Amino acid sequence: MFSSTVFMLLASGSVFGVSFFEKKFEEVLPITCMGISGILFIFGMFGMLKIGFWLIFAALIALVLISLLNTIIKKDFLQFVKGFFTPAFFIFSFLFFIICLCNRGKLAAHTDEFSHWVDSVKTMFLLDDFITNENSHSLFKSYPPIMALFQYFFQRVNALIFRSNDFVEEKVYVAYQVFVVSLILPFFKMLNTKKLWRFLMSCMIIICATLLFYPDIMTVVVIDPFISVLTGCAFANLLLCDKLEKIQIVYISMICFTLVLAKDIGLYFSCFICICFVIRHLGRMDFRSAEKRLRVKSILICSLPILLTTIAKILWKMELNISKVQIFGGKTELLTYTRMFFLKNDQSYKQEVVEKVKTAYFENRITIGDFDFKTSYFVLSVCLCLALFLFSALYCSKIKSKRGKTTFKLLAVIIVVQFVLYIYSLGAIYIANFSEYEAQNLASYQRYMDIVFRSLCITVIICFTCYFNNSNDSKTTFAIFAAIVVIITPFSKVEKFINRNGVKESISVRSRYSKIIDVVNKNCEKNAKIYFVSQEDKGYDYQVIRFSIRPRLVNEGFSWSLSEDGPFYDGDIWTKKISAADFRNTILTQEYDYVVICKTNDYFSHHYMSLFEDANEITDNSIFRLDRQACKLKRIG
Numbered sequence: 327m328f329s330s331t332v333f334m335l336l337a338s339g340s341v342f343g344v345s346f347f348e349k350k351f352e353e354v355l356p357i358t359c360m361g362i363s364g365i366l367f368i369f370g371m372f373g374m375l376k377i378g379f380w381l382i383f384a385a386l387i388a389l390v391l392i393s394l395l396n397t398i399i400k401k402d403f404l405q406f407v408k409g410f411f412t413p414a415f416f417i418f419s420f421l422f423f424i425i426c427l428c429n430r431g432k433l434a435a436h437t438d439e440f441s442h443w444v445d446s447v448k449t450m451f452l453l454d455d456f457i458t459n460e461n462s463h464s465l466f467k468s469y470p471p472i473m474a475l476f477q478y479f480f481q482r483v484n485a486l487i488f489r490s491n492d493f494v495e496e497k498v499y500v501a502y503q504v505f506v507v508s509l510i511l512p513f514f515k516m517l518n519t520k521k522l523w524r525f526l527m528s529c530m531i532i533i534c535a536t537l538l539f540y541p542d543i544m545t546v547v548v549i550d551p552f553i554s555v556l557t558g559c560a561f562a563n564l565l566l567c568d569k570l571e572k573i574q575i576v577y578i579s580m581i582c583f584t585l586v587l588a589k590d591i592g593l594y595f596s597c598f599i600c601i602c603f604v605i606r607h608l609g610r611m612d613f614r615s616a617e618k619r620l621r622v623k624s625i626l627i628c629s630l631p632i633l634l635t636t637i638a639k640i641l642w643k644m645e646l647n648i649s650k651v652q653i654f655g656g657k658t659e660l661l662t663y664t665r666m667f668f669l670k671n672d673q674s675y676k677q678e679v680v681e682k683v684k685t686a687y688f689e690n691r692i693t694i695g696d697f698d699f700k701t702s703y704f705v706l707s708v709c710l711c712l713a714l715f716l717f718s719a720l721y722c723s724k725i726k727s728k729r730g731k732t733t734f735k736l737l738a739v740i741i742v743v744q745f746v747l748y749i750y751s752l753g754a755i756y757i758a759n760f761s762e763y764e765a766q767n768l769a770s771y772q773r774y775m776d777i778v779f780r781s782l783c784i785t786v787i788i789c790f791t792c793y794f795n796n797s798n799d800s801k802t803t804f805a806i807f808a809a810i811v812v813i814i815t816p817f818s819k820v821e822k823f824i825n826r827n828g829v830k831e832s833i834s835v836r837s838r839y840s841k842i843i844d845v846v847n848k849n850c851e852k853n854a855k856i857y858f859v860s861q862e863d864k865g866y867d868y869q870v871i872r873f874s875i876r877p878r879l880v881n882e883g884f885s886w887s888l889s890e891d892g893p894f895y896d897g898d899i900w901t902k903k904i905s906a907a908d909f910r911n912t913i914l915t916q917e918y919d920y921v922v923i924c925k926t927n928d929y930f931s932h933h934y935m936s937l938f939e940d941a942n943e944i945t946d947n948s949i950f951r952l953d954r955q956a957c958k959l960k961r962i963g
Contacts, residue, residue: 341410354573448873536784538816707745794807924947
């Protein structure tokens with residue numbers, strides 16, 4: 327019931343586009359998905375997310391009814407069927423229901439999902455508001471919410487169908503994967519369907535491109551792969567289209583809007599997409615001979631992605647200012663970083679970080695595919711850039727206009743420039759925006775690097791696929807290209823997804839916490855304030871419990887492991903040094919209602935026993951209520 331309803335809602339935009347504008351199913355679907363998120367964002371700015379959902383829901387139903395009525399009036403059923411039931415429709419339908427089936431029962435299991443990516447959706451669902459709301463108690467309130475809004479939409483549809491306010495985690499994964507698949511659909515229209523085997527192989531190759539450099543895209547919902555898909559699809563669209571139609575202009579403009587509201591780094595990619603769009607649109611136009619009306623029209627068209635990029639950035643900045651959300655990170659100074667990079671003139675830990683960034687790029691080895699093929703980022707950079715220039719040369723050979731060839735080559739150069747600049751600037755971001763500990767350990771380095779590598783890889787693979795699919799070149803050339811993509815694709819992850827091993831693993835991991843979660847849900851009110859303890863833990867226990875028992879409020883991070891004498895071992899940054907007296911004072915003055923102990927140790931039982939009514943009751947998975955008159959903690963579960 328849920329799957330059918332969501333599918334119909336997402337397809338309603340395509341029904342409208344086919345009926346009124348004679349577009350294809352695959353052209354309108356990604357715009358519908360981005361439009362749902364974008365409209366919810368506008369309503370969210372006014373704290374009216376739930377109203378926004380109901381209006382969108384009603385509007386999508388109305389689109390279907392109006393479109394069917396229009397088709398009946400025009401009596402153009404054959405045209406509608408051809409435009410809606412395209413090969414891409416059947417491919418998307420198959421992938422959609424596979425996604426729903428394979429994610430059934432899926433639970434969050436990754437640390438980043440508990441700290442933000444799934445937690446933010448749950449918080450929005452509970453509050454019907456952005457996590458910038460002061461009552462959200464979210465860790466990363468300054469993160470833009472565009473993907474979370476799409477996932478929120480799925481949660482609200484599920485709640486409507488089953489008349490339940492329960493948060494269903496699997497829908498977060500379904501929404502994420504459906505959004506990703508929708509973005510690549512427009513390229514299926516560019517493929518030649520006359521040779522079925524080549525068409526199907528080309529579709530598979532394009533789908534495989536989304537798995538490269540982050541094969542866990544099917545099991546983890548961090549935002550970085552989504553940014554890559556958005557960027558790669560925008561660049562590929564600009565490179566492949568001989569003439570930008572209105573639908574493609576809207577598609578690219580919406581991508582720019584979505585990128586800015588996906589993550590802060592999205593603004594970087596959106597700016598380069600805008601530059602390429604302007605060059606692409608104006609590059610082949612002779613302004614000297616063009617009519618004034620056409621010149622003005624071209625300028626207005628060029629301004630659309632720039633306008634949406636600017637609006638998105640301004641609106642989110644307004645939201646952060648109004649909500650008084652603290653923005654983390656410092657100012658990135660490229661000039662200072664450049665001196666450190668080439669002159670090694672800094673004596674602080676930052677110079678060490680710069681050297682580690684160099685080493686990671688030139689010497690670290692990463693694995694590609696399932697064949698244990700390892701190489702460096704440097705070698706991959708060279709290969710991808712050469713591949714893009716090779717495609718540029720092949721494509722330019724078919725362009726007759728000298729102006730057109732120059733424009734196309736310039737696009738390729740700009741795409742490579744953004745690629746190189748991103749890689750170079752990453753070190754500057756580490757020394758400006760990360761703590762000393764995170765910077766020295768290059769926290770999440772591979773994930774951040776994979777953003778730009780994946781985006782360029784998607785661009786290159788989509789471009790070559792569409793070129794070979796429509797080319798009269800020999801079958802051998804296409805077969806070799808297809809074989810290369812298959813070799814570097816991590817099909818073991820696909821198998822894991824199809825076999826639902828990720829679902830089983832997530833259920834297994836979360837089952838370890840079911841006892842303590844049940845204890846909390848049974849004994850603690852939903853507005854309770856809880857101090858959570860998990861001795862010598864690096865934070866996973868804390869993140870899981872904090873997420874699972876929402877909307878109850880839990881103590882701030884890095885205060886779950888306690889010691890009077892400081893860290894338990896070298897490198898233990900997770901343990902808070904606090905005396906038993908100070909711990910008691912914290913519980914009393916900050917008005918905690920309960921203390922929940924997930925994992926204890928002998929040290930905690932011995933040094934903090936004076937706080938408890940009976941020290942023998944201090945065990946794993948226990949909960950204590952604060953008796954404020956006696957200033958003692960009494961076990962209740």
